[in-house]
Amino acid sequence: MSIDKYTVKQILNIEACTRCGLCSEVCSAYNANMDIDISPAKKLELLKKRIRANTLFGKIFSRHAFTQKELGILAKGAYECTLCSRCEVDCPVNIDLQKLWISLRADMADEGKSPEALNMLKERLEKSYNISFDSNQGRVEWINQVEEIPEDKYVREKADVVYFVGCVSSFSPRVFKIPRSVVSLFKLAKVDFALLGDEEWCCGFPLLGSGFKQEFIEFAKHNIEKVNATGARYLVTSCPSCYHMWTHTYREANLDIKMNFKVLHTVQYLYELAKSRALKLYPLNLKVTYHDPCDLGRNSGIYDEPRELIKKIPGTIFVELENNRENAECCGGGGNVEAVDRELSEKIAQTKAREIIKTRAEIVVTACQQCVRTISGALKKQNSKIKVMDISELILLSATANKD
Numbered sequence: 001m002s003i004d005k006y007t008v009k010q011i012l013n014i015e016a017c018t019r020c021g022l023c024s025e026v027c028s029a030y031n032a033n034m035d036i037d038i039s040p041a042k043k044l045e046l047l048k049k050r051i052r053a054n055t056l057f058g059k060i061f062s063r064h065a066f067t068q069k070e071l072g073i074l075a076k077g078a079y080e081c082t083l084c085s086r087c088e089v090d091c092p093v094n095i096d097l098q099k100l101w102i103s104l105r106a107d108m109a110d111e112g113k114s115p116e117a118l119n120m121l122k123e124r125l126e127k128s129y130n131i132s133f134d135s136n137q138g139r140v141e142w143i144n145q146v147e148e149i150p151e152d153k154y155v156r157e158k159a160d161v162v163y164f165v166g167c168v169s170s171f172s173p174r175v176f177k178i179p180r181s182v183v184s185l186f187k188l189a190k191v192d193f194a195l196l197g198d199e200e201w202c203c204g205f206p207l208l209g210s211g212f213k214q215e216f217i218e219f220a221k222h223n224i225e226k227v228n229a230t231g232a233r234y235l236v237t238s239c240p241s242c243y244h245m246w247t248h249t250y251r252e253a254n255l256d257i258k259m260n261f262k263v264l265h266t267v268q269y270l271y272e273l274a275k276s277r278a279l280k281l282y283p284l285n286l287k288v289t290y291h292d293p294c295d296l297g298r299n300s301g302i303y304d305e306p307r308e309l310i311k312k313i314p315g316t317i318f319v320e321l322e323n324n325r326e327n328a329e330c331c332g333g334g335g336n337v338e339a340v341d342r343e344l345s346e347k348i349a350q351t352k353a354r355e356i357i358k359t360r361a362e363i364v365v366t367a368c369q370q371c372v373r374t375i376s377g378a379l380k381k382q383n384s385k386i387k388v389m390d391i392s393e394l395i396l397l398s399a400t401a402n403k404d
């Protein structure tokens with residue numbers, strides 16, 4: 001057993017679990033099917049047994065060995081989880097559950113229990129440095145539809161800002177409108193920016209989140225080196241998972257390379273542009289609600305900027321979802337669940353869609369390409385006419401509203 005996949009703190013946390021079950025009550029993966037085997041409390045219970053059975057202390061005092069059947073149940077629970085962190089909000093003993101679930105995946109991967117879809121994802125990443133089936137040369141194809149693009153397509157050696165697009169927005173046509181909107185806004189605000197082109201590699205989160213805990217380091221070092229070389233003061237990304245990797249995981253990994261720039265999510269950068277009037281916002285007269293992406297909200301603590309930014313648009317009526325900020329429900333698109341169990345991912349998204357419909361908003365705004373994908377699909381299935389937009393699209397709509 002790979003007990004080394006867990007930190008000492010995590011092992012102590014597992015022992016500290018009181019089995020109160022509060023985490024399971026709010027877990028959207030568990031609630032989707034009421035499958036007790038994937039509930040966080042069950043995972044804790046099995047983990048406690050697994051650790052006890054495999055430490056020297058455990059071997060002396062534990063009466064039961066950890067069975068292959070239990071290992072199978074634990075592996076299922078490990079991967080049928082969106083890594084949304086909702087479970088840790090109400091935990092009375094403050095267990096850092098999301099990080100524990102990532103360690104659990106590393107443990108399961110070591111046992112050869114990671115799903116085939118994630119093993120294949122790892123192979124693709126190691127071959128082409130992105131999550132798609134395409135070559136990394138195609139990283140900026142999406143830009144061809146943006147008006148008046150220079151010949152270099154903004155792939156430049158020097159710039160004040162580097163826009164780190166992320167794999168999904170770079171390769172999934174369904175969300176190309178996100179990087180196109182960001183670039184259009186940067187042009188409008190006269191931002192001196194660059195794209196890394198095929199030198200932008202995946203941030204590494206799909207590897208880490210699949211249980212391959214060390215493999216992201218090569219990706220992190222490459223990306224930091226490339227951004228440092230541009231002399232940029234800021235790295236801006238529209239992907240919450242990339243943002244969380246750059247601001248938390250890369251730093252916590254104690255890499256032997258320094259970041260000479262500040263990392264911001266587009267909600268933060270666009271908010272600053274709007275505040276300084278580099279971007280002027282014109283009335284839209286729309287009723288808007290906002291979905292907090294897990295990696296931006298709960299996992300990174302960014303709740304105010306997107307709300308303030310939306311409220312800066314004249315005429316906009318902002319309504320909160322019933323579950324918002326740290327209590328926000330996941331959209332179902334996190335934790336690679338879509339690749340492992342599409343049906344589960346869709347069920348979680350349906351719950352989210354029902355909550356959005358209740359607000360009677362005309363637009364649901366979010367700040368994540370993956371949330372845009374899953375929520376759009378779920379609202380469509382419920383025949384809802386509510387539009388789903390990334391915040392960059394909404395801001396572009398407002399910034400160009402005077403042109404109509």
Ligand code: SF4
Pocket residue numbers: 026027028029030039040080081082083084085086087088097098101
């Ligand atoms: S991270 Fe989300 S899906 Fe996973 S156990 Fe916690 S609440 Fe459930």
Ligand code: SF4
Pocket residue numbers: 016017018019020021022023024040041044090091092093094095
């Ligand atoms: S909420 Fe915390 S203490 Fe309660 S069962 Fe879940 S992990 Fe254990």
